[in-house]
Amino acid sequence: MSKKILMKGNEAIGEAAILAGCRFYFAYPITPQNEIPAYMAKRLPQVEGTFLQAESELAAINMVMGASAAGARVMTSSSSPGISLKQEGISYLSGAQLPAVVINMMRGGPGLGNIAGAQGDYFQATRGGGNGDYHVVVLAPGTVQELADYTVKAFEIADKYRVVVMLLGDGYLGQMAEPCVLPEEVKNLPAKPWALTGKTADRESHIIASLKLGKDDAYLNRHVKALAENYAEIAKNEVKYENFMCDDADVVLCAYGTSARVCKKAVKLLRDQGIKAGLFRPITLWPFPEDAIEAACAKAKKVLTVEMSMGQMYQDVRLYSGKKKSEHDFYGEPGGIIPKLDVIMEKVKSYV
Numbered sequence: 136m137s138k139k140i141l142m143k144g145n146e147a148i149g150e151a152a153i154l155a156g157c158r159f160y161f162a163y164p165i166t167p168q169n170e171i172p173a174y175m176a177k178r179l180p181q182v183e184g185t186f187l188q189a190e191s192e193l194a195a196i197n198m199v200m201g202a203s204a205a206g207a208r209v210m211t212s213s214s215s216p217g218i219s220l221k222q223e224g225i226s227y228l229s230g231a232q233l234p235a236v237v238i239n240m241m242r243g244g245p246g247l248g249n250i251a252g253a254q255g256d257y258f259q260a261t262r263g264g265g266n267g268d269y270h271v272v273v274l275a276p277g278t279v280q281e282l283a284d285y286t287v288k289a290f291e292i293a294d295k296y297r298v299v300v301m302l303l304g305d306g307y308l309g310q311m312a313e314p315c316v317l318p319e320e321v322k323n324l325p326a327k328p329w330a331l332t333g334k335t336a337d338r339e340s341h342i343i344a345s346l347k348l349g350k351d352d353a354y355l356n357r358h359v360k361a362l363a364e365n366y367a368e369i370a371k372n373e374v375k376y377e378n379f380m381c382d383d384a385d386v387v388l389c390a391y392g393t394s395a396r397v398c399k400k401a402v403k404l405l406r407d408q409g410i411k412a413g414l415f416r417p418i419t420l421w422p423f424p425e426d427a428i429e430a431a432c433a434k435a436k437k438v439l440t441v442e443m444s445m446g447q448m449y450q451d452v453r454l455y456s457g458k459k460k461s462e463h464d465f466y467g468e469p470g471g472i473i474p475k476l477d478v479i480m481e482k483v484k485s486y487v
Contacts, residue, residue, distance in 0.1 A: 139314040144279045144304065145170035147315055148238060149178060151286035152210050154320045157236070158184035159209040161198035163191055163217065166250040167306035168240035171212045192217045196224030196237075203233040204343045206330030208290055212238035214306070215256055216247055219264075225299050226265025230345030232362070234293035236286070237271075237301045240309040243470040251471020252306030254392060257447035260303050261421040268359045270366045272300040272373065273420040275391040279313035285418075287318045294325050296369055303420060305443060307393045307473065370422035377416040380406065381431040384413030386483045389428070389452045390441040391417050394474050398441050401479040412483050420448070429457040437486040441474050442467045 142150070149171050152160070160175045172188060179186040189195035195211050202209040213221060218239045228235050241256045243249040260273045272292055274285045282304060289300040334340040347355040377395075380402055381387050388398040395416040405412040415431040417424050432438050438458050440449040442465075449465045456463075466482060468474050 137316045139316055141312055141314055142279060143170055143310065143312045144282045145240065145309040146174045147279050147283040147317075148212070148286050148302070149174035151283040151318055152236070152290070153178055153182055153184070154318050155208065155287040155290040156321045156324045157208045157210050157290065158182065159202040159207045160184070160211065161187050161189050161195040161202075161209070162211050162213060163189050163195050165214045165217045167242055167252065168212050168214045168238065168309055170309065171238060192220035193224065196221040199235050200224060200228055200231070200233060203228065203235050204231070204331045206327040206332060208294070208324065210236040210238065212240070214240045215242045215244050215253075218256065218259065222259075222265040225271060226263070226267055226269060227345045228299050229265075229269035229271070229362070230267060230347070231343050232297040233343065234297050235299050236289045236293055237299060239301055239303050241303065241305045249471050250306065252308070252310070252393060252443065253469060253471055254305055254394065254443035255447070255469060256303065257420065257442075257444065260301050261423070261451075269362060270298070270421055272296075272298055272369060272422075273303050274300065274375075275303050275418055275420050276308065277392055277395050277416065277418075279308070279311065280315040282308060283315050283318055287321065290321075292369070292373060294327070296365055298365070298369070303392075305392050306471075373419060374422050374424045374427065375418040376424040376427050377414070377418065378427065378431050379414040379416065381413035381415055381435075383411055384435055385411045386413070386437045386439060386486050387432050387435040388412060388414045388439050388441055388479070388483070389448070389456075390414065391420065391448065392443075394441045394443055397474050397476055398479060401476055401483065405480060405483055410483060410487055417448070423451050423455060425455040428452065428455050432456040432458055435462070437462055437464060439464045439466060439479070439482055441479060443469065443472070443474065445469050
C-alpha cells in the first residue's frame, strides 16, 4: 500500500505533474500559487526537466504553446489576474488544438483584488475567457488528494482530446496541507504524430497554427465545427461529480472546492439532527454534469448553491437542476471569505 505524505496542495500539484510526465513548466509568480513555481524550480532539474520563470504571464503561456507544439507535456500556473493575461494564449492553444494544463488557484477579484482564496473565476474558466468558439475542460478538485489525482487526469485528458485543461482551485486549497497518496508515475506517454519534431525521409512536415486561412471561405467554419464535435465527445465521456446523500434529500446543497468542504460538514450535522440534506459537487465544471444534477435534485424541495463568489455556478445550477426559480436559493461570500457553516445550516433549517 502506498504511503500517505503530508503535502501542501500547491506542492502536491507540482509533484503530480512530474509523475504525469511533465518536464516543461513556465510561469510568472503571483500569490497564492507561488509554491507551485518554487516546487517546480527545485524538482524539474532533478528529473532533467526545464523550469523557466518567464518575464510575464503572456510570455509564459506562449512558451507553453511552443513546448506543446513540439510534443511535450507542459504546464503553467497562475492566479486570477494572471490567468486573465493568459487568455489570448489559451485561445490560440485551443484554436491550434495544442494540449496543455493550466492551474488557476483563484484569489479575490475583480482586478487585483486581494490574495485570499476565492471562486470568482468560474465564468472565465467555463465560458472560455478568450475569443472565439472554444472550451477549456475545467476540473475542480476539493482536497489535496484530488489536486494530485486530477493533475494527472488533466494531462491525460489534454493529450487524448488535444485541448487545454484547467485545474480550478482556490487559494485555500493550494495552501492547506493534508495527507495524500501520490499517483503512480506515468511510464508510457502517448504518441503525438502531429507534433513539430522535424521533417525526415519517412515523415511529412507539419504546420500548427491558430490562423485558419484556407483555400475557401468555409475553412474556419469546418475547423470550428470539428472542434465542437471534439467537445461533444468530452462532454459524453469525461463528466465527473460527487453525489453525497442526495437520493432522499429534501434540500440539496450545490458547491465545489472549499465551499463544498463546508457544505459536506453541514450535511453531516443536519443529518444528525434528522434533516434530510445532501450535497451535489460538480468536479468537472466544464463539461457541467447536467443530467446528474437534475437527477440529484429531482426529489428536493429546495436547492441551495453555495459559492465563494456572488453567484456564478448558481446560474448553471438553476439552468440544469430541473427546478423552478422559487425552489432555488443562493449563499455567497466573495473576497476571500469562506462560507459560514452556521449560515448554511440555518438556511437549510428554514426550508424544512
